[in-house]
Amino acid sequence: MRKILHTMTLFIILALFTGCAITKTVVGDFYLEHKKYDSGQKYFKNKLKENNSDASSQYYYGRFLLLKKNEKEALVHLKKAVALDNKNADYHSWLAIAYSRQKEYNKEREAYLKALKINKNHLQSLTYLAHNYYEAKEYKNALKYYAKSLKLQKFNHASLYNRALSLNKLRRMPEEKLAWLAYLEYYPSGLFAQKAVRFLNTLGSFDYRNHIIGIRTLTLKNIRFENFEATIDNSSNSSLDLLGKILNKKTKIDIHIVVYQQNNILLAKEKAKSIQKYLLKKYPNIDASRLKLSWFDTAKILLINKRKYIRGEHVDFISINEKKK
Incomplete structure (x- = not known):
């Protein structure tokens, strides 16, 4: 004063x-x-x-x-x-x-x-x-x-x-x-970011997706990998870091890491393991048992406003209900 x-x-x-x-x-x-x-x-x-x-x-x-x-x-x-x-x-x-x-x-x-x-x-x-x-x-x-x-x-x-x-x-x-992409570059989180992502997804653009983690909606960039590999692209680090920080803080939340890779089950598996490895290495307080892995050699089908979108490669994060004490 x-x-x-x-x-x-x-x-x-x-x-x-x-x-x-x-x-x-x-x-x-x-x-x-x-x-x-x-x-x-x-x-x-x-x-x-x-x-x-x-x-x-x-x-x-x-x-x-x-x-x-x-x-x-x-x-x-x-x-x-x-x-x-x-x-x-x-x-x-x-x-x-x-x-x-x-x-x-x-x-x-x-x-x-x-x-x-x-x-x-x-x-x-x-x-x-x-x-x-x-x-x-x-x-x-x-x-x-x-x-x-x-x-x-x-x-x-x-x-x-x-x-x-x-x-x-x-x-x-x-x-x-x-x-919308320009907006999200500056403002990648919050209620308006979530709305921006819904507009983008309606346009058939999945550069960003909204994920329900615990009781909150988390806006993340699409997780990308190096061509033909399971190596995570650097552009995805910020999204994985955001997810990691939340899991580090909210210790009762488990998630399913689900990877779709059309006609390549081995690559789907390696991508899922790469995401898990990144999170465990960067955030050692997260127990590996909290990161469940699933992988499929099929495309992911998204239905948005009655329109079908087929994603040959796709990553989902599915939150498992918070564990009771």
């Missing part, structure tokens, strides 16, 4: 020597960054009592009102901020967000476009304008602005995910597949 107060004091002293508007920006950003919304709201409310015509105070007060879910009053103050200084892209962008909270979506769009006229690289406006178009089912426009935001920030979570959704709506399936 002392460190935070000391940092804030230094910022304010510096700002006092560089101008009043900068002071408010430093203070406002400080309160936002440290989530001190009540203090921030109180500070700028007092500033507006001193000078109701200060655009920066109107803007920050509106921001804090939004955070306190007082959207109607926030809209009033953000409108005033824009009226007092219509050359600030941040003001227009947050006014747009206030409009969206009031479900005034056309005005929301107009405000983002005004922000982008001031600063064509305003990331928040690019991303949220794309959302606005997506919700209006204008998927081509949504895609256009998601692409622009990704040029500025290639790991933008919302833009990566919604770019793929937009391509899905447009039925541009080859591009959709690439978009």
Whole structure:
């Protein structure tokens, strides 16, 4: 706490020597960054009592009102901020967000476009304008602005995910597949990753699969091997490591490692043993009895949305119910 107060004091002293508007920006950003919304709201409310015509105070007060879910009053103050200084892209962008909270979506769009006229690289406006178009089912426009935001920030979570959704709506399936893979490169775990994998699998792409391990769903890359061999490809290490860490922690879970290799039972067996060997070597606390092996010389048949997919080589991880104490 002392460190935070000391940092804030230094910022304010510096700002006092560089101008009043900068002071408010430093203070406002400080309160936002440290989530001190009540203090921030109180500070700028007092500033507006001193000078109701200060655009920066109107803007920050509106921001804090939004955070306190007082959207109607926030809209009033953000409108005033824009009226007092219509050359600030941040003001227009947050006014747009206030409009969206009031479900005034056309005005929301107009405000983002005004922000982008001031600063064509305003990331928040690019991303949220794309959302606005997506919700209006204008998927081509949504895609256009998601692409622009990704040029500025290639790991933008919302833009990566919604770019793929937009391509899905447009039925541009080859591009959709690439978009989901790009998303998963940055965000390979979590609920949205699981959804991305389901979209991919529906497209007939099995670069990733969702596996039920214990009570959780685990997204893993397809386990790959060197051509004609049972040597695990390095690209699969991260997925096996994730599985190993979970088994290392959840000691009551056993799994079945199931390998399918069409018309080659020996290679199927060696691949299953390679996976087991990797996990036991990397995670010696895992008992070998917890890793059951099965192998088949047939293809794996997957049925997804009433469509049949035949996988000549395939690896499954099947969780066995947690053992009782």
